[in-house]
Amino acid sequence: MAISTSRSQPTLPRWLTRILINLQKRSKQWLLSASAIFLFLLIWQIICAGDNPPLPPPTKVLEETWDLIIDPFFDNGGTDKGLFWQILASLRRVAIGFTLSAVVGISVGVLIGSNKLLYGAVDPIFQVLRTVPPLAWLPISLAALKDNEPAAIFVIFITAIWPIIINTAVGVQQVPQDYKNVSRVLQLSRMEYMSNILLPATVPYVFTGLRIGIGLSWLAIVAAEMLIGGVGIGFFIWDAWNSSLISEIIIALLYVGIVGLLLDKVVDFIGKLFTPGGQQ
């Protein structure tokens, strides 16, 4: 019976069938999420209806920010730029700061992870420093670097580096004894051990550190920009607040959230590229 019915149907190309099946599988999830968002907006709309609401309702937000949404690329000079440029400026700072912290963090992590003595010595310092909130670093970095731009980048760097160092160090320490034994029996040289066993075994730990790091950097940049000014999504929000443009703040927050999520996914994706075969 089953055979005859499937034969009577026109056969679809394989890729199309796969997409359809995928959609079918996901549609329920999508439907759920969409209805939750809709419900949220609806409640918001109802609460913020009437005169002089505490926050503008969604319809008003959309209405007031429509220009910003449809044209993210305008540039009127100074800080009056489209949202694309604002976000790009923030991302540029994050890219520089985060890259620096990744390079330094992984190196320091490997170093202290493979040296028990060193680890014991510096671990307490790191434990204290990593709990310092990002913004607390800002005054001291401004004092030391005397310029807004490097100070902002330093805040990102110093915020992201701790989870990277600590996770890398733990990863190095957690290289299974079996793999070390394999290297000992094969009498691998130090370099061969590093490239064939130590680094691949540490990769998953490193990327866990990097993911936490990127989240913290994004967190830090928005806050730092509010204080130091200039082009950037953080200052954009602060500027909107000063001008009482609540709708612009709301739309900017949405963008910040989406970008944060994307950053996390990108790091995760790169991490997967670096761990062939999956980890046990």
Add this chain to the structure above:
Amino acid sequence: MVAFLEIDHVDKIFPLADGGRYVAIENISFKIKQGEFVSLIGHSGCGKSTLLNMVAGLERPTVGGVILEGREVRKPGPDRMVVFQNYSLLPWKTVRQNIALAVNAVMRHLPKGERRGVVEQALDLVHLRPAADKYPAQLSGGMKQRVAIARALALRPKVLLLDEPFGALDALTRGNLQAQLMQICQESQVTCLMVTHDVDEALLLSDRVIMLTNGPSAHIGQILEVDIPRPRHRLEVVEHPSYYSLRSDMVYFLDQQKRASRRQRRGQVIQTGTGAEAVRSQATLQIATSMSLEKNSLDLGFIPLTDCAPIVVAQEKGFFAQQGLEVTLHRKPNWRAIAQGVINGELDAAQMVAGMPLALTLEHIGTAPVPIVTALTLSRNGNAITLGKHLLAAGVRTLADLKVAIGRDSSRGYGLGVVHPASMHNLLLRYWLAEGGIDPDWDVRMSILPPPQMAVNLKSGKLDGYCVGEPWNARAVYEGTGYVVATDLDLWDGHPEKVLGVREDWANRHPKTHVALVKALIQACEYCDNHEHREEILTLLCQPKYVGAAPDYTRLGFLDAYDYGTGDPPQPLPGFNRFFQGQANRPDRLEMLWILTQLNRWGITPFPSNWSDVLDRLVYQDVFNQAMQELGHDPLGHAGMPPDATIQLFSGPAFTPDHPLAYIESFAIKHPNAGQMITVDLPTAEVA
């Protein structure tokens, strides 16, 4: 022996956190030849993996050293490749890359192309070419272990070290891999040292098995040579005569180790605990008694017959347990299986027909001589001669009648069944027939059948009669197919019927166990001879796992009056099944000698000129005496053979031990080879 790899007086001591020392391994020394496969076996925590790691160089011995080809092992190296239990493959490398990493690291001197060839060859060796580009996470456990073996073998190590290589695999995969490993080792002549906890794996793969005692201070408990020829196959190996005895030796050793550690643990509890001392000290005493036995868990064979009662009772009423024995009973289909089981070591001891120890010790048709000894007679009497109902119709009521009936139609060929050539049934039936002028080898057709099949064969007409133990006579009477023409009370009242048989080397290696076993069975025999217990014993016997016969007819003779099936009223036969009364349990050299004369009379065994020595070796009077004394009975010191003792059957000359050959000669009807004397070279007894 040329030592290729030598483990020389190795100790391994770990410092403890509290400043103490833990001696894991103490004074282990052994040598391994090139190409040899040696297994280390022991309970977990006995330090066998530590020992392997020391050979690998991953750990250093605290005292002593490991020497490979005259050089001390100081650090790990690719000449001693290890196959770890958890495979230790790098998960970020494919199968090929994993092997290539090893090959490239170790064979740096070879050109690139050649190294690639080595990798491919290794892949082929374990048939993994189709999976060469897969990552370990995509492989099954068995495939991963094959990669690990391929990686190790690709480097052509001098020694292959295997740490429970198949421990994590399912049985089927394990079997396949073991076969592959064996083949590879055979082909490339690799020297192997394997750690395992699997007895069968060790036996299948190894040339020698080294058994380690439990830690702390683990040392070599025993070394077994596995003399099974190669190439070996899983299915054939188990049929090799040595297999079961080697296996039981190993299981026994491991069992002992387990008990020892349990005792240690319990000992600690008793030391630290307070109160209820009396109970505990009694418990310790019990453990102490059982510990002093060489072996606690025994396999005992029996045949479904009423007179297996002592064995069933000893098990069911806890007499074995009282003596610290843990007995597994094996019901065997026939007496040949019993003999086979004892010879190949599958059974520690067995219920045997009285002539079986002699027949197996001397050369007996089809089997090589194996010295069997007995220290206990389990039962006396209990047999009868049953004939088919058609003979009753023909008026056969006595032996003389039977002679007439057979003479009347000599062409018919009367068929008579017995259970074993060396059983009293055979010897008594033949004696009876011969006394009546019937030659059992010419006038009738004698055949060997398992006891439970007698009645069925009589019913189907294949047999005209048989001599067997109960309940198989009573069954024919009960079913109306046969009648009893004579019980053995009419032939020789009080003859030995079943004995306890063990291999001589077993008896010498387990003297205390032997006494304990005999004690338990004497207690059981005493229990059986109390008629108040007979009803209960009958219920036990009739269970399907023992005799499995209906209680209606099994009770006849054993409990109730004996029905001959001739239409006469049943007669009480009080001494029909004797287990204890009247010195029933005493193993008697004179009786054995009578059996020997009859075995020789009918051409079943030769007659040894050194018969006195043979009987001395065969009858373990001392074990019986000790058992009786320990039970508080008087063994009635029949140590030697009383000069005036005679055996008198219902007819024929009285038997005295003075001239056994003359006794045989005195019979008119006998086998043409009867009376031949040979010198039997008794194999030297191994005393452990």
